[in-house]
Amino acid sequence: MCSNVNLEIDRYNYKFSTTYGTYNNDKAINFNKLREDTGFITFDPGLKNTGITKSSISFIDGRKGILLYRGYPIEQVIDKCSFLETSYLILNGELPDSIDIDNFSKKIKKFNFLDEEILSISNKIPKECHPMGILSSLINLLTIFNIKNEDKYLYLLAKMPILASLAYRIKRNLTPPCTDQKSYYTSNLLKMLFSEKNREHKPNYIIIDALDKLLILHADHEQNCSTTTVRLLGSSHTNLYSSVSAGINALWGKRHGGANQEVIEMLENILKSGGNLKKWINKAKNKKDPFRLMGFGHRIYKNFDPRAQIAKKIAEDLIKKLNISDPILDLAKNLEKYALSDSYFKEKKLYPNIDFYSGIVYQAIGIPKNMFTVMFALGRLPGWMAHWKEIRNNNDPIGRPRQIYIGNKKRNIIKCG
Ligand code: CMC
Numbered sequence: 001m002c003s004n005v006n007l008e009i010d011r012y013n014y015k016f017s018t019t020y021g022t023y024n025n026d027k028a029i030n031f032n033k034l035r036e037d038t039g040f041i042t043f044d045p046g047l048k049n050t051g052i053t054k055s056s057i058s059f060i061d062g063r064k065g066i067l068l069y070r071g072y073p074i075e076q077v078i079d080k081c082s083f084l085e086t087s088y089l090i091l092n093g094e095l096p097d098s099i100d101i102d103n104f105s106k107k108i109k110k111f112n113f114l115d116e117e118i119l120s121i122s123n124k125i126p127k128e129c130h131p132m133g134i135l136s137s138l139i140n141l142l143t144i145f146n147i148k149n150e151d152k153y154l155y156l157l158a159k160m161p162i163l164a165s166l167a168y169r170i171k172r173n174l175t176p177p178c179t180d181q182k183s184y185y186t187s188n189l190l191k192m193l194f195s196e197k198n199r200e201h202k203p204n205y206i207i208i209d210a211l212d213k214l215l216i217l218h219a220d221h222e223q224n225c226s227t228t229t230v231r232l233l234g235s236s237h238t239n240l241y242s243s244v245s246a247g248i249n250a251l252w253g254k255r256h257g258g259a260n261q262e263v264i265e266m267l268e269n270i271l272k273s274g275g276n277l278k279k280w281i282n283k284a285k286n287k288k289d290p291f292r293l294m295g296f297g298h299r300i301y302k303n304f305d306p307r308a309q310i311a312k313k314i315a316e317d318l319i320k321k322l323n324i325s326d327p328i329l330d331l332a333k334n335l336e337k338y339a340l341s342d343s344y345f346k347e348k349k350l351y352p353n354i355d356f357y358s359g360i361v362y363q364a365i366g367i368p369k370n371m372f373t374v375m376f377a378l379g380r381l382p383g384w385m386a387h388w389k390e391i392r393n394n395n396d397p398i399g400r401p402r403q404i405y406i407g408n409k410k411r412n413i414i415k416c417g
Contacts (some may be wrong), residue, residue: 062300087382111158134167140245165192218379226250295356311357
């Protein structure tokens, strides 16, 4: 471990201290006085080398393919915890005992209803809108009605599935979702999505389990684009609901959570056009073509994304247990094999990410493509809230990066005539 780093600029020597995390390969040079001392700033588009905070929520080792939630490996969390237990862990730092989880679940159920005011405003939403746009707008509306709510984390955990189901149902001209007080969180979600006017949906336990596991896989992933968005809003002391609403919008983009919808659309296109994998791989490698192999590559993982491996297993198990065949799953597995044997993908260390297999699970459950990213948002909610809580508890300074200005020099307006 080195405690100081020397930087030489124009023959002057500057000394900067260092910061280390729990693991010593998580290390940073403390540049918070860099501009004050040297006049320089760091230039790091995409923030690829910039640590913006200290955090104790999740840990990723991208070279080894490790993901920990509050210290617990994702593989153990998936095997031993429910999504609600995982949410409790992520929000509070420790796993709940049976009394804790019972209280947690009861408090969430207290808010398990669709607010009349939200419903009346939602009647005006055109069904052509994308469900991610509908969801972020509805979550932002909570600000108007519930800004002083003390149990804001549990309130939001209760409202997200209701508003996600409302978004789904608006798109289909269906009656508003009916909440069920008796069901477990994920079962309630499936009922709210798929029940019809005179027919209550009874979700299959195999499907509840698969969806619950996918929500767990999405629960947190340190400083990704949407979480950083939520933290940034938290740093300016914007309220929780508006911060999460902004996170939903950040997630929507196809380089981030929107990739899960794009993956299935890409696989369907490959299948429709005859399944020529070589052609599609060459297209992804062609720098003149904007196409990228969706569901491949990650900023941090330069090895297998452990979530992708678990999602693949969930997809395989689900398809088997439901006794259905899915040509898209077979194609995805072949495409993965093909890409991983290609030198371009090997050299650039591009592996399947979480979004490569998650859409196959959603599809088997009966969730339409434009709702895939909404499902991701439901899973990511505990992570967003924990980061918002952490930034407020740490009292981190407001996020305010610098820039290198490359526009015009000062000039005068000269009007003719
Ligand atoms: N297909 C083809 N080439 C790729 C891909 C891909 N999917 N991903 C990265 N590359 C190439 C890229 O062109 C670049 O090549 P070069 O060095 O020759 O310029 C190199 O690999 C490094 O890529 P990058 O874009 O600089 O890496 P990044 O860390 O900025 O981007 C990424 C990461 C996830 C945005 C990117 O890999 C990507 O666009 N993947 C496809 C979209 C996707 O699956 N997104 C989901 C991410 S995981 C879930 C989530 O976080 O939401």
